Amino acid sequence: MATMKRTLVMLVEDKPGVLNRVTSMIRRRNFNIDSITVGHSVTPGLSRMVISVDGATTAVEQVRKQLDKIIEVVKITDISEENIISRELALIKVESTPDTRAEIVRIATDVYRANVVDFTPESIIIEISGDEDKVNSLIDLLRGFGVIELARTGRIAITRGKLGPLPKTGEEQPKRPKQKKPKHQNN
Amino acid sequence: MTTKLKGAQILCQSLINEGVETIFGFPGGAVLPLYDTLPQYPQLRHILVRHEQAAAHAADAYARVTGKVGVCFATSGPGATNLVTGIANAHLDSVPMVAITGQVARPFIGKDAFQEIDITGITVPITKHSYAVRKAEELGTIIKEAFYIANTGRPGPVLIDIPKDVFDEEANFKYPDTIDLAGYEPTTHGHPLQIKKAAKLINEAKRPVIITGRGIIISKAYSELKELAEKAQIPITYTLLGIGGFPESHVLSFGMLGMHGMAYANLAIDSADLVIAIGMRFDDRATANVSRFATQAQIIHIDIDPAEIGKNLKITVPIVGDCKNVLTELNKLVESQPRVKWIKEIEQLRHDHPSHTIRETEDLIPQYVIRQIYEITKGNATIVTGVGQHQMWSAQHYVYDKPNSLVSSGGLGTMGFELPAGMGAKVGIPNEIVWTIAGDGGFQMTIQELATIVQENIGLKIAIMNNGYLGMVRQWQELFYQRRYVATPLAGPDFLKIADAYGIPAIRVEHKIDVIPAIQKAMDTDGPFLIDFRIEPEENVYPMVAPGASLAEILEEPSKDEASLAGK
Ligand SMILES: Cc1ncc(C[n+]2csc(CCOP(=O)(O)OP(=O)(O)O)c2C)c(N)n1
Ligand SMILES: [Mg+2]
Numbered sequence: 166m167a168t169m170k171r172t173l174v175m176l177v178e179d180k181p182g183v184l185n186r187v188t189s190m191i192r193r194r195n196f197n198i199d200s201i202t203v204g205h206s207v208t209p210g211l212s213r214m215v216i217s218v219d220g221a222t223t224a225v226e227q228v229r230k231q232l233d234k235i236i237e238v239v240k241i242t243d244i245s246e247e248n249i250i251s252r253e254l255a256l257i258k259v260e261s262t263p264d265t266r267a268e269i270v271r272i273a274t275d276v277y278r279a280n281v282v283d284f285t286p287e288s289i290i291i292e293i294s295g296d297e298d299k300v301n302s303l304i305d306l307l308r309g310f311g312v313i314e315l316a317r318t319g320r321i322a323i324t325r326g327k328l329g330p331l332p333k334t335g336e337e338q339p340k341r342p343k344q345k346k347p348k349h350q351n352n
Numbered sequence: 353m354t355t356k357l358k359g360a361q362i363l364c365q366s367l368i369n370e371g372v373e374t375i376f377g378f379p380g381g382a383v384l385p386l387y388d389t390l391p392q393y394p395q396l397r398h399i400l401v402r403h404e405q406a407a408a409h410a411a412d413a414y415a416r417v418t419g420k421v422g423v424c425f426a427t428s429g430p431g432a433t434n435l436v437t438g439i440a441n442a443h444l445d446s447v448p449m450v451a452i453t454g455q456v457a458r459p460f461i462g463k464d465a466f467q468e469i470d471i472t473g474i475t476v477p478i479t480k481h482s483y484a485v486r487k488a489e490e491l492g493t494i495i496k497e498a499f500y501i502a503n504t505g506r507p508g509p510v511l512i513d514i515p516k517d518v519f520d521e522e523a524n525f526k527y528p529d530t531i532d533l534a535g536y537e538p539t540t541h542g543h544p545l546q547i548k549k550a551a552k553l554i555n556e557a558k559r560p561v562i563i564t565g566r567g568i569i570i571s572k573a574y575s576e577l578k579e580l581a582e583k584a585q586i587p588i589t590y591t592l593l594g595i596g597g598f599p600e601s602h603v604l605s606f607g608m609l610g611m612h613g614m615a616y617a618n619l620a621i622d623s624a625d626l627v628i629a630i631g632m633r634f635d636d637r638a639t640a641n642v643s644r645f646a647t648q649a650q651i652i653h654i655d656i657d658p659a660e661i662g663k664n665l666k667i668t669v670p671i672v673g674d675c676k677n678v679l680t681e682l683n684k685l686v687e688s689q690p691r692v693k694w695i696k697e698i699e700q701l702r703h704d705h706p707s708h709t710i711r712e713t714e715d716l717i718p719q720y721v722i723r724q725i726y727e728i729t730k731g732n733a734t735i736v737t738g739v740g741q742h743q744m745w746s747a748q749h750y751v752y753d754k755p756n757s758l759v760s761s762g763g764l765g766t767m768g769f770e771l772p773a774g775m776g777a778k779v780g781i782p783n784e785i786v787w788t789i790a791g792d793g794g795f796q797m798t799i800q801e802l803a804t805i806v807q808e809n810i811g812l813k814i815a816i817m818n819n820g821y822l823g824m825v826r827q828w829q830e831l832f833y834q835r836r837y838v839a840t841p842l843a844g845p846d847f848l849k850i851a852d853a854y855g856i857p858a859i860r861v862e863h864k865i866d867v868i869p870a871i872q873k874a875m876d877t878d879g880p881f882l883i884d885f886r887i888e889p890e891e892n893v894y895p896m897v898a899p900g901a902s903l904a905e906i907l908e909e910p911s912k913d914e915a916s917l918a919g920k
Contacts, residue, residue, distance in 0.1 A: 178534070181484070182472065182473075186476055189476045190477075223662065226662070227659065227663060230659035231659045234657070234659055236480075236535050237535055238535050239534045240535075
């Protein structure tokens, strides 16, 4: 079955052990994830997780439903088919010599609009943010010079437009246009 | 009104508020303050088991027969880990349970203190939810939530881990009236549009079959199921745990399906054009080879757990909701029709493949023993089993007309379930007849509970199907490993001497003519009674679907000649 990159956004209660429950479920159901990010959400007491996975639609839907069973998971949405903005941040430490330095800086800043954040006689650290393809392609280019160390955050994502993940209290949430089926009736 | 209480008192008071009457447990250092508090609450009956696994199984069976949440206590460390099998068993069979474990005192947590174990971590994959309590003041809310989570939606076990010093900590106590769980809201009512689609499929089907599971029993949808079947004339088959959801001697009942199901049930499913699956989860023991399951059929799947939909099988019309609610709505739209042709067709299957008949023989065969237990109890007993051949014979040859009359370990298949579960069931329904049908192997895994039964005077009747083997494994060795019986013969012990040592009256039965008097004697004796049935050692369970085969490729009992040709 064809697989594609999918993005699940979760709002979870900020309680001890939640991350363990989430990763335990993913492992137990034999599911491979590309990345998982966790941070505060706009609502106090709730954290926001973004899980990037590579999988067939039905398999991802199965994992979405299994994760939804975790009591602390307040909301989980597969936003892959919505209009989303996704970003990743990477810090790349590259070997440099007086001969290569100018070329590395040119590629990073002119071509990729990345920032040079550290400079030593033998190395340069470049900071880049963007979608995964952009980050990957810069890393590929820099490999030729020798990448010493790489730190990546994994993907964070958000949907375009006014819609939030949770209805505000007392406010009627408009229907998500691109979700085809009602939440609990998916096959 | 708010009062100041100690943590242990808050716990007991909260359990009483939740209607708890019985607790199965075993004490230890971390729960000493809790046990010290118990005498203040005589409404709570504590049953001292002899191993914590038994506490969990007893609470599990108690929950299955009463519909209430089963409760068990264990101390930290080894007490908690001993519960693990029992919690997993409840998890896989969707049984509501609250397990309360002691933990080392807060200052010691994370220091690998004596008997410290991360039980909430260990049980993450086998609990519906768990709590690590940090303050006595949280206890009321946590217990309220735990009981609610355990027994709503798809039921399951919830574990509450309480540090020793929290039991002694004082806090204001007011039992909460409401629950605030943003992330937990089971869907109980089916989507009307989906129900409409399902009704249309049912009304148009020529050869429909209903398959039910434990969901019918959990939601008590007995009459709604009957109405659907009778109105639309749809035959019913059920999974092992679906037994007792529909009267077995009803003309529309086609018995259990699956690996050891009735041949006619499996064949009916194979020729069905519509399968209506209700409160079941397409376990591989029920579907056999799932890629060749009901290949001609469209499938309607009704279940309260959305994650079960489409997990093993592609579903034509999914409906998420409580079985009782969904069936009530569905029945309004389903047309009554006779379906004479289809019923005639499958009646013919039943006639041609009489899987439930017991062969005439002079030997003491287990099928006969189980049928006699049915005859003598007139079908009024609740049957509890272990796991193995005796479990399958119990499913096949007792006639389950009484609702919810079989308690068996389905998903986990836990040997050793029989005795503690029988005990828990009898405690839950003390005025009813409870028989445990045990394997000689499984019985020895939790045999120590005979002491609990005597100490608490639990009137459980025990029938050991003693074949001198780990029979089910031996059967596989016979059929698939050229009869190499490695590590399956069991030597002894003398169960009568064991029963005697514990103080339980017992008899041994070696001949067919002694079966009826023995069962009668057990029934006439007050309190517990044990019968050691020395059954045919190499008797096999039939019908059988071999691993990898489809339901239709079911093997029926070979005739005597075939069996002797095969070198038996
Ligand atoms: C705890 C546990 N260990 C191992 C098994 C594997 N197993 C399944 S059936 C069986 C044999 C059971 O023997 P017995 O209790 O005598 O029942 P019988 O099949 O002979 O009726 C075994 C070993 C199991 N189900 N549970
Ligand atoms: Mg045996």
